[in-house]
Amino acid sequence: MTPVTRDGDGPPRRAVLRGGGAVGLGAVGLGAVGIGGGLVGCGGPESTNETGGGGKSGGTLTAVIGYGNDGSWDPTVTASAFAMAGNEHIYEALLGTDPITREPYPQLALAVPVDLKATTWKFELRAGAKWHDGKPVTADDVVFVFDRILDPGTQTLVKGFFASWLKEVRKVDARNVELVLKFPFPDGAARLTLAKIMPKHVYSRPGAWEEATKGKAIGSGPYRQTAHHPKSNTTFEAFADYNGPRTAAFQKMNWLTIVEASSRVAKISGAGADAEIADNIPYANIGQLKKSGMTVEGGAGMNNLFLMFNTAHKPFDDVRVRQALHYAIDREKMIEVALKGHGKPATSFLNEGNPSYRPAKTVYGYDPKKAKALLEEAGVSGLKVNLMAVNVSWIADCLPTIKASWDAIGVKTTLDPQETTAVFTKLDQKKDFQVVAAASNPNQFGIEADLIMHYNYGPDNIWMGYARWAKNARAKELFRLMDKATRETDASRKKTMVQDYIDLVAEEAVLYPVVHNELMTAWDPKQLTGIRPQPYPGINLLQAKWV
Numbered sequence: 001m002t003p004v005t006r007d008g009d010g011p012p013r014r015a016v017l018r019g020g021g022a023v024g025l026g027a028v029g030l031g032a033v034g035i036g037g038g039l040v041g042c043g044g045p046e047s048t049n050e051t052g053g054g055g056k057s058g059g060t061l062t063a064v065i066g067y068g069n070d071g072s073w074d075p076t077v078t079a080s081a082f083a084m085a086g087n088e089h090i091y092e093a094l095l096g097t098d099p100i101t102r103e104p105y106p107q108l109a110l111a112v113p114v115d116l117k118a119t120t121w122k123f124e125l126r127a128g129a130k131w132h133d134g135k136p137v138t139a140d141d142v143v144f145v146f147d148r149i150l151d152p153g154t155q156t157l158v159k160g161f162f163a164s165w166l167k168e169v170r171k172v173d174a175r176n177v178e179l180v181l182k183f184p185f186p187d188g189a190a191r192l193t194l195a196k197i198m199p200k201h202v203y204s205r206p207g208a209w210e211e212a213t214k215g216k217a218i219g220s221g222p223y224r225q226t227a228h229h230p231k232s233n234t235t236f237e238a239f240a241d242y243n244g245p246r247t248a249a250f251q252k253m254n255w256l257t258i259v260e261a262s263s264r265v266a267k268i269s270g271a272g273a274d275a276e277i278a279d280n281i282p283y284a285n286i287g288q289l290k291k292s293g294m295t296v297e298g299g300a301g302m303n304n305l306f307l308m309f310n311t312a313h314k315p316f317d318d319v320r321v322r323q324a325l326h327y328a329i330d331r332e333k334m335i336e337v338a339l340k341g342h343g344k345p346a347t348s349f350l351n352e353g354n355p356s357y358r359p360a361k362t363v364y365g366y367d368p369k370k371a372k373a374l375l376e377e378a379g380v381s382g383l384k385v386n387l388m389a390v391n392v393s394w395i396a397d398c399l400p401t402i403k404a405s406w407d408a409i410g411v412k413t414t415l416d417p418q419e420t421t422a423v424f425t426k427l428d429q430k431k432d433f434q435v436v437a438a439a440s441n442p443n444q445f446g447i448e449a450d451l452i453m454h455y456n457y458g459p460d461n462i463w464m465g466y467a468r469w470a471k472n473a474r475a476k477e478l479f480r481l482m483d484k485a486t487r488e489t490d491a492s493r494k495k496t497m498v499q500d501y502i503d504l505v506a507e508e509a510v511l512y513p514v515v516h517n518e519l520m521t522a523w524d525p526k527q528l529t530g531i532r533p534q535p536y537p538g539i540n541l542l543q544a545k546w547v
Helices: 081-090 139-150 188-194 208-214 261-268 283-291 319-327 331-337 368-377 393-408 420-428 449-456 462-467 473-487 491-508
Strands: 016-018 021-023 033-035 038-040 060-065 095-097 104-106 120-124 166-173 176-181 223-229 233-238 252-257 295-309 343-345 384-390 412-418 435-440 511-523
Touching: 060 081, 060 261, 081 223, 081 233, 081 252, 095 188, 104 188, 139 166, 139 176, 261 283, 283 295, 283 511, 295 319, 295 393, 295 462, 319 368, 319 491, 331 343, 331 393, 331 511, 384 393, 384 420, 393 412, 393 435, 393 511, 412 420, 420 435, 449 473, 449 491, 462 511, 473 491
Parallel strands: 038 223, 060 252, 384 412, 384 435
Antiparallel strands: 016 021, 033 038, 095 104, 120 176, 166 176, 223 233, 233 252, 295 435, 295 511, 343 511
């Protein structure tokens, strides 16, 4: 699977998988690709400061996204915060999910299957559904996408969400398909939102997947993409022929990518603000924005700062060393100083609000004495650590606490923050490292514990490849337990099985969260209504409208 990394100034996220290999962020967003009447790439943006005009009179909605826009837009591989949020408005799946509760609802399909414990799910497609180029949506398009996802020779991110339980997808006729499951898997209904249906006549052409990586997006959703400029903005307009459940409320939208925190806040501040909504609001600016009349609300979820150790680089192959460095961190100080109170120490891999949460048997409370004792027990002294980190703004704020904590137990620490693209390019190229600090949020994909854990752990998982841990005996035991839990159909037993194997994950601490934090969204309540802040990056405007 592809890493959860966020572009630019947001939690990390982004190795892009193409063909059989992993390609880092630096390989995407290059060149120019035609999109309908717009251009992707080199030319300057059509407009990066068009104002809303707003209120009941309509106009263009301008949004500020606090993450880079140079990640892949191919829905089968992307983990880009910007692209995933944009794709929710451009594409549809058989079933969508509510952005907060993750309850499934019909999108291209007419209904959610009545019996989710059945091993065959049948779907009828919405009559009159069209692609943005005017051609009809058919069962062939559905089969085309799932064939790509399930193809053993094609490496995609979403394969890891489907391959374990979905056997095949069959065409019944032009408007009907059936999904054949390997075993009953009720959680799969919500996962269908991750399989965005794409037009076969567009993406089966030679080079089309490369174009999708660079930004080409033609879907059946309420908004069509009109232009894409990876370093500045992406524009949308309402799709006139859309006949689905979430109609467009804004005639045009202009989404700006602004990863620098002060510039992002300035764009939405004051009486002459150029944007109506922005995500990734820095904690230090919440009060200022509220005083100016903005609504600022947060979503708490899986968003986290994690540490990932290179277990092929001694002494990080020793679990005692990994544990020592976790015990040494003063998490409460980090939350107070860096997160301004908008976070909680990680007491499990899952955040406390997750339906499957329970405290892990190993909880890394602040215990420098224990940290020193573990290092001594491991025979490690004079340890020097280079902490390679993404330059996400809130991660950068947390790094000094980690350095001070490790220095205090005699571990000489060098902070090495870099562009997110640079970090994951090095990881993709299998370059040596000691420890990585980055941000992750699997809630982009869902809140189901089985999904979250498989996103980060698994025998063929890219994260495990980065950590060089997949062949470890304890890793193999973990993967066996994970597979067994996936196949469990009783919800209560499955929950317990997941909680039990998370205890192993916590003890090993190969890739493990330090803190879970809250993501803040700000918007103008005099202009917009129906906004719900997400506990993961990006915005969802499918139920929003002008005041």
